[in-house]
Amino acid sequence: MLKGSQTLSSNYLIKQLPKATVFVNKRLQIVHASDSWITYFNFSNDTVFGKNISELFGEISKDWKTVLNDCLKGKPSDVGVERFLDTENDEKWFEWSNIPWYDENENIIGVIIQTDDVTEKVHNELKLEKLEVLLREKSDIAKIGSWEYDMLKDEITWSDMTKAIHEVPKDYIPTIEKGIDFYKQGYCRNTISMAVNKAIESGTAWNEKLQIITAKGNEKWVIAAGKPVFKNEKLIGLIGTFQDVNDQVLSEIKTKENEHLLKTLIDHLPLNVFIKDKESRKVLVNKAECDYLGVSGPEEVLGKTDYDFYDEETANITREDDLHVMNSKTPILGEERGSIKKNGDAITFLTSKIPLIGDDGTAYGLVGISMDITNLKQKEEELRDLINVTSLQNKKLVNFAHIVSHNLRSHTANFSMLLDFLIHEKSEEEKKNIIGMLIDASDNLLETLENLNEVVAISTNTNLEKKPINLNEKIKVVQQNLAAFLLNNNAKIVNSISDDVHIKAVPAYIESILMNFITNGVKYKDPERNPEINLSATSNNGYTILSIADNGMGIDLKKYGDKLFGMYKTFHDKKDSRGIGLYITKNQIEAMNGKVIACSEVGKGTTFNIYFNEKD
Template structure:
């Protein structure tokens, strides 16, 4: 009967799906399922087997004692075999007979290798995650909406500078943020995430447990179930050093931008395709556009093709040959306005030392160029004035010396002469000489007045009307000499001129044309005027006896220079006209052929 029982038990154990074994009180293996025997690599057991279980659990030194206690317990252990290490979990329980006496132990063994490896993998992943979080200064947090429980990871606690045992509430967590904007912002975002299911990402200031203010980036995302938020997951990243660095960079950029924009220079940076990637305020003002409108454009989109072509060739040469340009004088034409620049272009290198564009700097020297031109004009005028002064001094010296010599000689004659009639004749000659001297002094004084009274006010005058007035005053002279005048000057032409000077100019030039008429033909005088941007050109032409310009060309406007044998010729009118015209900033030229006529061209300067 016992044998039958034994056989039934044996076959029952063999068929069990779980790894199970039976031990006696001495730890001898009585029976085991095939699954249990396979784990330990044992052959099927029979009555003659004396396998001691302690040899199978060598690493568990107190197994015999624990079995002797006749209590249930569980062990985790390893089993090495050629295939590798297997991780096992064995549960020991007392084995009773039908009279409730302990007669041995039952062992149930499970292969937990896959679970152990998964745990090790999870542990490894958690270690990697913790390391990454620590290195990146990023922690996580979780809020259970139902339980109202907030959980922080170690890195989140480290950022808050609290102990690992610290368990925060939501109110305590929000209180960590700086009072004001940051605390209000987090409160609002956290509330919206729970109520309105909105994720958030904010950059705020955190005040740590130790009182240190630090910039952090907080994110949160709700987990929904049946349309309700049940959890909020989020991250907390310490970005304090990054924010400080960005702020420093922004401050430096702002300083650089302010400095570059404040420079009285046009500054720009171009890429390898000569497109502008940076411009300062002066460059924007010159082009009359905003920085956004200029960035990304080339010179071909801003200037005429010829100017842009020259600039591009310079740019490519600087970047290709790494040859900078320093202080080159250039001319820029934009919207018809010409600007003179002193331009420098230097290669622009990236952090690896490779050329990535160029930096251009242009100084507007247009005012300097104007000053140079004004200086040259001033030097020219000064030179002419000096020359005129020298000539005037010679004239004064010559004329006064002539009058003085004439007076001395007549006085000697008067002292030596006893005849009353002769003496009366000499006195008459002295009176005439006195009149001549007064006339000369008057002429010289008039020239001095013209050249010294620079404050004479120019006024806009109708040229045709002034010509008509002068011709009316000369009507007797014109009629007496049979001179005919054709006035072609248009009604709308105006000149900026000193009124007295304009009358004097017209009077002298018309009188000259009458005085030097030809006896072989009727006297004809033609007056024309042309108005242009530069000013007004007045031409007075006659068909008189003309002047030999090859012989007298450099003396036409000299004082007391005459070129014909006329008793009434004094040589002062043209000299006076020239001084009056030049005093107003204008000029006069002459064209003439002997026995064909003469034309005087007067150029009026329209600047007031």
């Protein structure tokens, strides 16, 4: 404060004052001002001095006018806050303090005004006030209360909302023990007790959904949250929130009950049920659909499309169906569909797709209901195959009967003729020849009966068990058994089959099949070259295909193709050709649900492709 002898010797000192300061006379006109004051308000020297405060700041508040007038009368000053728009129209807030300005005779000649920039402080206070209002509104809407526990004073305070949730009066004085006693006895009370204790002992926060029993005896679900408060690394208390979520929890429970009822219903339907969104992503599936897709639960299906479970061609078809149903809003009902799963399984099902129509009249998804009829289709195929097999067997039986009748009649006629010769023959020497011929005829008859018996055994024995067989191991056994035969004929076997190739076959049959085809390839060799047998294996469409190719004489398939696997059919002039081997081999292959196809060219060789069924 300037009094008496204290006079301003120079305006220079005022200009350098670090705090924004201005001196006004009794008419509130600017006499002196610090540079910091001029800079703060973005004034200029030529527009400040001699001007009235009202000219610079506009209409000042009544409070400030009163304080200035009181200062001119020598009364003490209060601190006030004013709003100001600078030359760039930016809002500023400044805090002013005013003291009387005395001359050397202690006469009041004006007012000394000092200002501080409190713009940020005011803005923060406004934000805080808004935030507090917003929090109060949110607290009322969300039913969230707060609480605070002061460990030093051993006092706990509850907000009004916390008291309202507990249904206690506003003057209720809580304690830690009383607060814990509100929780439902058992799990809820034990959980909150341990949470509070753990927070005090180890500084752990908590957030639990529990039940309380209010002062009025009502059960409520609440979310109780809390955390420790530290000062200088020392625990001084706890703070937390308390939210009434009873309506939400009860609604969730009711919704879950309805969902459980619906899920139980659709899970026990003997149909695949699913719901898709507009992008054909599955948003609901029942147990039958999960089983059908080969997954353990819905979580492996939800959010995925048919592209994740089927081949691209099948997925494209189902996507087109989905789009047609949703765009046309026309359902597909009971249509038969076939597809291939990504694991290669072929499936057939009856499907229905019904559009889900929203309030705006557009489809937002669809409900799908399908039934896997693969087994039914398979049974149809099996029945059809059984009919075909029965028809084939009947033809074979008729053919076999003709063969038996023809062959046995030939043997009988031969025996009858030789016996007649023997009865009427007088020469002992000739009788011996006839007896020799009868012995040969008897041997031939026995061989024929053995061949016929083997064919019958193959056709009628349905109990032979197919086993997994390593193909190369069987080939090695046959090679060893034929070692001398192959050596005598300068024959070579070229085997390009991998050691890990396995087939499902009757062990006794596979050796016989390999033996027949390999020996035939050597037996009917081309006289111009040494025999060579090439073995290879591939897999295709459920079959392992064994190829046995020779470089022998070859067979004219146009001439003999329909008779190639017939009984007692021969196509070369070999003396030891009996025409039974290929017939028996074909029967063995077919008895194992396989098939054999021959490719041959005269003078180049023959290839037999033997199909071993990988499933049956």
